[in-house]
Amino acid sequence: MPELPEVEITRQHLATALLGRSLVSVSMRHARTARHNHGSLDIVEQRLTGRRVLEVRRLGKYLVIPLDDGMTVVAHLGMSGRFSIASPDDPLELHTHFVAELDDGTSLRFVDPRTFGFIAVHDDAELETSGIARIGPDAWEDPPAPIDLAVALRGRTAPIKALLLDQAHISGLGNIYADEALFRAGIDPRTPGGEVTDVRIELLLDAIREVLGVAISNGGTSLDDLAYLLPDGRAGENLRQLKVYGRDGEPCYDCGEIIDKVVIRSRSTHFCPHCQAPDVG
């Protein structure tokens, strides 16, 4: 499931393939993938055809691709989205919702079985009202200072796990890396945001950088269902680095306690009851 590391790997792959390239022909094939352009296949195709890619950026889990006419592509991989570069002759994979032929003879494709992902093309006015305008600082490139995160969390009663998934205070964490970062920081995921101590906030920000860095260098996390694969089709190798996610019922690597699983905001949440005990005093 693509989170910041998987999107960053995708970004690097797309930068190599797309930078300076023009889109010769474009086929949007699924209205839901175009839902942020009112579900109109035509709008997306017309806005992209003939355009040249200036940059491939990332904010949190969003890919942001400025074009040569001032428009900007905003794409999200959702749960199961994957970009790939293929030959135009390669058969279309099932659930291919977007295809673009590039001026170097390659073919950009977007495959997304569960259609939680999307591809949008926005002008500046649309960008300001799109969801991306409300995204907080990027957890990897631009993490908040501890004091700023502390201020954002002050007085909040929602569990820290939920606040990390919110994307407003720090962006890019999903269910896997939120659980992993909270484990490394020794924070009980149910702790109200406002009750996380300043020391723990510092540890949390350190843990986030650590967890994300390891994941990126390992090619991201492919789970057993292989819903997420690298853009070249290989599986990411980060699963073995996970210390709590998906390990409920198994012993903690650090203390031997059995990893527990609870539901927070309808998200499965994995933690070690010993290593992540509530702070005392």
Place this chain on the structure above:
DNA sequence: ACCTCCCTGGCC
């Protein structure tokens, strides 16, 4: 702060 919806493949 809470709920519901979206969607498919994999699993029991």
Place this chain on the structure above:
DNA sequence: GGCCAGGGAGGT
């Protein structure tokens, strides 16, 4: 044959 996973948008 039903349930689950999950990010984000929308609603109340």
